[in-house]
């Protein structure tokens with residue numbers, strides 16, 4: 001049988017979003033300088049993230065997978081709509097549990113939104129093969145562009161999903177803007193399915209977000225941000241001059257992925273016309289993973305114009321999936 005056609009719609013300028021100099025410059029001028037999360041997901045970065053999900057100490061993927069295994073049928077009943085868009089879908093390995101329950105109930109169209117074209121193509125191919133009857137239309141670009149495409153399109157009801165606790169990978173300002181954008185995209189009655197990793201002790205989090213001694217998935221994922229910047233912006237980061245390590249900052253409740261400079265150095269990013277001066281011990285921030293206090297999380301989403309419809313939390317309250325309904 002012919003493999004099904006894969007439909008990928010470039011919603012963010014045929015990949016030109018990688019070249020967003022203004023956004024990157026603003027982040028690099030923060031203290032410490034920061035690389036925006038999406039720049040970690042070129043083809044290799046996406047593969048390395050999958051390797052992270054297989055690390056023995058990396059609990060978020062496993063816990064969310066178990067929650068979806070257990071509750072996909074109920075979530076599918078409560079969603080009730082034919083269209084599901086997912087922000088930052090990645091491999092969609094967990095989402096397919098939910099999609100399988102949806103296609104059993106009704107015709108379903110899945111709209112994954114991701115910067116990684118490779119992941120969109122691979123996941124669309126696997127999903128349409130595994131779940132005949134599922135229509136997949138991949139939206140290639142950043143969250144805002146995907147949401148803009150939804151807003152400009154047909155007014156049919158939709159569920160927007162944001163799984164993998166992806167919302168925790170945004171800064172508080174980015175998060176407020178993204179929630180506002182999701183609220184502005186959804187119409188009354190539309191659903192917002194979002195997961196959140198809940199607060200837990202620093203030792204647990206630091207064990208989760210660093211490699212065990214015999215593995216290097218996190219180290220390679222973090223250092224790959226620099227290789228990607230070298231390619232995109234004609235930069236000369238020397239990977240050997242950085243030491244990757246994540247710490248939990250209790251004040252902000254965020255795990256922060258750092259690349260610490262092991263030498264004094266000046267890095268030229270020629271396409272940005274920028275020299276980044278780093279002293280030994282300075283850090284480059286290559287990713288946040290915020291951990292949420294459940295009632296505050298629910299209140300923050302509700303304040304954007306949502307009512308909590310249902311929630312699914314694991315037995316030891318470490319991770320939650322929340323179904324919100326856009327209020328009138």
Ligand SMILES: C[S@@+](CC[C@H](N)C(=O)[O-])C[C@H]1O[C@@H](n2cnc3c(N)ncnc32)[C@H](O)[C@@H]1O
Nearest residue numbers: 038041088089090114115116141142143163164
């Ligand atoms: C942490 S991974 C999670 C993937 C998947 N949701 C999971 O739970 O396994 C984040 C995903 O979001 C995508 N991503 C990150 N920032 C993005 C942005 N601003 N716009 C679109 N996609 C983004 C990445 O390419 C990656 O596939």
